[in-house]
Amino acid sequence: MNLKDLGSGESKLETTISYLLIIGVALSLALEIAGIAIFYKSHGNLDILLQDKAMFIQGRDFFSFLYQLFARGPMQNTGIFLMTLGVAALILTPFVRVIVSAMYFAWKRDARYTLITAFVLVATTVSLALH
Amino acid sequence: MLNIVSLSLISVLIGFLGSLTGLGGASILIPILVLLGVPVKEAIAAGMVSIIATSSGSAASYVRDRITNVRIAMYLEMFTITGAIVGATITSVIAPQYLYFFFAAFLLTSFIGLRRLTESSGAAPVNQDNVSRWLNLKGSYFDEAKKRVIEYRATNALWGGLGMIVAGLAAGMLGIGAGAFKVTVQENILKLPPKVSSTTSNFIIGMTALAATSVYLFSGLLNLTLVAPIAIGTTIGAVIGGRVLNRLNDKSLRFLFFAIVVYLIVQMLYKGVTSI
Numbered sequence: 001m002n003l004k005d006l007g008s009g010e011s012k013l014e015t016t017i018s019y020l021l022i023i024g025v026a027l028s029l030a031l032e033i034a035g036i037a038i039f040y041k042s043h044g045n046l047d048i049l050l051q052d053k054a055m056f057i058q059g060r061d062f063f064s065f066l067y068q069l070f071a072r073g074p075m076q077n078t079g080i081f082l083m084t085l086g087v088a089a090l091i092l093t094p095f096v097r098v099i100v101s102a103m104y105f106a107w108k109r110d111a112r113y114t115l116i117t118a119f120v121l122v123a124t125t126v127s128l129a130l131h
Numbered sequence: 132m133l134n135i136v137s138l139s140l141i142s143v144l145i146g147f148l149g150s151l152t153g154l155g156g157a158s159i160l161i162p163i164l165v166l167l168g169v170p171v172k173e174a175i176a177a178g179m180v181s182i183i184a185t186s187s188g189s190a191a192s193y194v195r196d197r198i199t200n201v202r203i204a205m206y207l208e209m210f211t212i213t214g215a216i217v218g219a220t221i222t223s224v225i226a227p228q229y230l231y232f233f234f235a236a237f238l239l240t241s242f243i244g245l246r247r248l249t250e251s252s253g254a255a256p257v258n259q260d261n262v263s264r265w266l267n268l269k270g271s272y273f274d275e276a277k278k279r280v281i282e283y284r285a286t287n288a289l290w291g292g293l294g295m296i297v298a299g300l301a302a303g304m305l306g307i308g309a310g311a312f313k314v315t316v317q318e319n320i321l322k323l324p325p326k327v328s329s330t331t332s333n334f335i336i337g338m339t340a341l342a343a344t345s346v347y348l349f350s351g352l353l354n355l356t357l358v359a360p361i362a363i364g365t366t367i368g369a370v371i372g373g374r375v376l377n378r379l380n381d382k383s384l385r386f387l388f389f390a391i392v393v394y395l396i397v398q399m400l401y402k403g404v405t406s407i
Contacts, residue, residue, distance in 0.1 A: 006280065007197030008270040014194050014201055021191035025184075025366055032359045036135060039356075046135040048356045050169065058351035065348055083359040087180065090362055091344055093187045094337040101205060112266065113202065116209050120338070123212045127342035 013104045017097055024093030028086045035082030042079055057084050062091065062128040098124060133167045135360040142364025145181060149365065150189030150372030151379070152388045153332030155182040155308030155340070156365065158395055169357065176347035177357045179340045181365040182308040186337025188366040192373030193330035200270045200327055203285055203317075204334045210292040211313065214299020215339050219346070225304070231403030234301050235396050238311055242389070257322045263288040272327065275377040283324050291321040299339065308336040311392050325381045329388070333369075 007014050040046055049055045054077070059065020066088060073081070102117035141163060149156025157178030164174035193199040259269070268285035285291070294316035302309035310332050317328035347353055376384070 006271050006273060008200045008202040009267065010201055014197060014199075017201065018191055018195035021187050021194065025187050025191060025370075028184075029363060029366055032363050035355075036359055036363075048133055048135060048138065048169075048354075048360075050173070050354065050356075052356075055355045056351050057348065057353045057355060059348050062345045062348060080355060083355045087353065087355070087358055087362065090180065090183055090187065090366075091341060094183060094341050098208075098338065101201070113205060116205050120205060120208045120212060123209075123216065124338060124342060127212070127216055128345045 010104075013101060016100060016104070020097055020100060021093060024089060024096065028090040028093070031082050031086030031089060035079045035084075035086055038079030038082060039077075040079075042077065054080065057087065061130065066092075095124060095128070135356060138357070139360040139364040142181065142361045143368040143371075146185045146188060146365030146368025146370075147372045147375075148368075148387070148391070149182075149185040149310070150333060150369040151329065151376050151384065152310070152391055153314045153329035153336075154310035154388070154391055154395075155333075155336045156185050157182050157308050157340075158311075158398065159391070160361070160365075162398070164357070172347075172350075173352050173354055173357065176344075176350075176352035177354070177361050178307075179344045179347060180353070180358045181361045182310075182340035183337050183344065184362045184365040185369040186333050186335075186340070188369030189373040189376075190330070190334045190337065192370065193333065193376070196272070196377060197270075198272045198326055198377060199330040199334045200268075200285075200323075201334070202266070203268050203270070203321070203323070203327075204331045206266055206268065206288070207291065207295045207313070207317075207331070208335050208338050210295035211299035211302070211309075211335055211339055212342065214296035214301075215303035215342055216299075217296075218300035218303020219343075221304070229403075230304050231399045231406065234305065234312075235399040235403065237297060237301070238315070238392055238396050238399070242392075257284050257286045259284045259286050260288060263321075268321070270327070273377075274326065276380040281324055281326075283322075283327060285321040285323055287320050287322070291316055294320050302339045302343070308340050310336045311388075311395055314388065315392075325384050325388075326376065329376065329384065 098121050102121045105113040145156040145160045160181050161174045161178045165171050263285050271282040274281045298309045298312035301312050313332040314328045317323045
């Protein structure tokens with residue numbers, strides 16, 4: 001049995017998406033675990049802080065949130081910064097997957113699926129930009 | 132006392148169940164968080180992140196193993212995202228109690244063809260309609276439980292698209308991933324095998340949750356001490372689920388799915404009755 005003969009007939013795309021998801025998930029996990037470790041070192045416990053405003057992340061929309069995150073950098077608390085980066089990596093993973101899919105179908109000159117993935121990409125981008 | 136470690140461990144189970152059933156797991160996680168004293172809106176916001184983690188964590192395995200059908204997923208995403216955007220827009224003009232009853236009724240359609248779905252046979256051969264054929268909505272995967280390649284063809288592409296709009300509406304209006312609706316549409320309308328439905332639903336729900344997460348980000352409801360351990364736990368659970376699913380037989384998978392759907396129907400009816 002060859003995996004290339006299975007699936008939806010888009011073996012290259014499936015392999016690319018699979019690696020993309022593994023990288024996104026692994027990066028997110030690593031950042032969040034590192035962030036929690038530093039958080040523990042600075043706070044001395046692993047309590048969930050429901051009232052602490054410093055623990056809440058916010059942005060005008062997803063893209064400005066990303067911009068502010070990288071523009072500001074780890075100014076005050078590296079643990080919080082890494083956890084935020086981890087969440088951002090997690091949220092970005094499916095979005096990047098759609099970008100890659102649209103590019104793949106355009107490269108393959110598959111008009112039907114280029115249009116379908118482009119529609120999904122535009123709709124997602126607009127919903128992320130308009131919060 | 133709930134802390135980051137215990138929340139991570141609870142989330143492992145949520146991610147595991149979510150990845151096996153294609154439901155995401157937020158509908159199980161959110162009541163647990165509320166029960167533990169987390170404000171409901173923050174619990175829903177954290178639930179959205181758990182859906183993305185479950186989706187990406189399990190899809191990595193399912194796509195690699197060619198169980199998820201990426202063509203079908205991308206075709207259906209077009210409808211579910213449209214439904215989610217429309218749902219989020221009109222949610223303020225429709226009384227929520229009617230929504231709960233409507234979606235509970237929709238979930239009841241999961242039980243249509245229950246006998247066929249719980250039988251352990253391979254995917255039934257389906258005559259494709261013209262649109263499904265034009266979109267090339269077909270595929271195959273190796274079923275480890277059956278030790279053979281299962282070939283399948285989707286049908287009723289347009290009706291499936293309409294069904295996914297309803298699933299998207301549920302996601303947008305109720306702030307859920309609506310995985311149960313997506314699995315139901317794929318099995319009952321598109322006639323996909325249970326494992327393809329679960330894994331393709333898992334792939335799609337990440338996109339639905341993505342748009343919702345942006346709303347909660349704007350509202351400032353994402354608490355890092357909740358979201359980070361939930362993301363870690365659900366990702367690990369989903370990765371484990373991704374390795375287990377293909378070894379389970381369809382019957383076990385369906386019973387697990389229906390058990391959770393019954394729980395969701397009861398939950399929606401309860402919310403509907405108590406909100407009148």
